[in-house]
Amino acid sequence: MKYDFETVHKRFNTGSGKWCEMAKYGVSESDDIIPFSVADMEFVTPPEIVDAIKTQLDTSIMGYENPTPEYLAAVCEWMRVRRNWDAKPEWILPSNGVVDAFFRAVQTYTCEGDGVMIMTPVYHPMYMAVNFNGRKLVSNPLINTGTRYEIDFADMERRASDPNTKMLILCSPHNPVGRVWTRDELTRIGEICLRHDVLVVSDEIHFDLIMPGHVHTVFASISDEFAQNCLVMTAPSKTFNIAGLQTSNIFIPNKSLREKYLASLKLSNPNPKCNILGYVACEAGYKFCGEWLDECLKVIDANRRVITDFMAHEFPAVKVHVLEGTYLLWLDLRGLGLGHKELERVNREEARLFFDEGYVFGEQGECFERWNIACPERYVRGALERMKECYSRHMK
Ligand SMILES: Cc1ncc(COP(=O)(O)O)c(C=O)c1O
Structure with missing residues (x-):
């Protein structure tokens, strides 16, 4: 890759709503956890x-x-x-x-x-x-x-x-x-x-x-x-x-x-x-910045593949919707058998996962999560590990 899609600037004290939201749940810089919610990317701006x-x-x-x-x-x-x-x-x-x-x-x-x-x-x-x-x-x-x-x-x-x-x-x-x-x-x-x-x-x-x-x-x-x-x-x-x-x-x-x-x-x-x-x-x-965008799309598509493969193997009850466009992956978690408020609690408090809750987008979104995957792959992998550990305990 010609461009940097690895550096993440921590934005805890910058006024970024999604980072501040994590802080409310006790997440701090040393946890090396990023939010997967509001639609801006956790990539640095193109140098041009x-x-x-x-x-x-x-x-x-x-x-x-x-x-x-x-x-x-x-x-x-x-x-x-x-x-x-x-x-x-x-x-x-x-x-x-x-x-x-x-x-x-x-x-x-x-x-x-x-x-x-x-x-x-x-x-x-x-x-x-x-x-x-x-x-x-x-x-x-x-x-x-x-x-x-x-x-x-x-x-x-x-x-x-x-x-x-x-x-x-x-x-x-x-x-x-x-x-x-x-x-x-x-x-x-x-x-x-x-x-x-x-x-x-x-x-x-x-x-x-x-x-x-x-x-x-x-x-x-x-x-x-x-x-x-x-x-x-x-x-x-x-x-x-x-x-x-x-x-x-x-x-x-x-x-x-x-x-x-x-x-x-x-x-x-x-x-x-x-x-x-x-x-x-x-x-x-x-x-x-056309070339930057082309590389960025590859990183997003690779993240999509990592998550889709993981769910197919580990949690077939979780349906990952086909990502045709945007960097917002739509996950159907109804198969876990948790209510939407309980799912939100489990994600935030136990798994330390900060998605956009699906119900925000209308009642058809209850028990869905919108996952912003415009971030370095290591954060996606870290989130999947926490998911595995936590969801296994809650699967009905
Ligand atoms: C569909 C859609 N429209 C508009 C916006 C925000 O637009 P702006 O920041 O230009 O007001 C978003 C941001 O997530 C979006 O997803």
């Missing part, structure tokens, strides 16, 4: 990005900045080369994060009481975007076929055909179930939404984290009709582990939708801006 930020710091220019033509060109070039999508710079609205953007989309394009569909279990802030804004949550439950989820298209069509349903928030690739929706599946989603006049908000923040053998299709790239009926939300934050820089790129190909979004932004700030270092990092990532 660190260098670009240092260069910017050396100029001592930290003033207001708009995205430069070079920045927009780098974003579009990444979309063209890596994501096979011919996006135009004028479609891009930089944003301080994707969550911020899908909350705003709900506020901009729907009214109180309108139905907003999500495909559950799903990334929990999507529920919040609907509920906190007084919209009606329309759940289209995914079908668990064992170690992979499928879309219930008949249910989706039925729910979309309700005239009150105005928006679908699509999670693509899907967090937490790890699906990379195929072109065919996305086409069926897009057609249903067009038939029933449902706007698609496509959160594609994980779109660069695609495992071997799978292909991510940007929703808007499928057809011009789809492009005109969607927002595509992207970011370099998961890709290069720079989530703390809160820089994302929201693509809105449809001019009138774009103008509506801008008008809504201006209601809270007439001159919205992003972070100068975020722009620098994003541009450097898209220009120089």
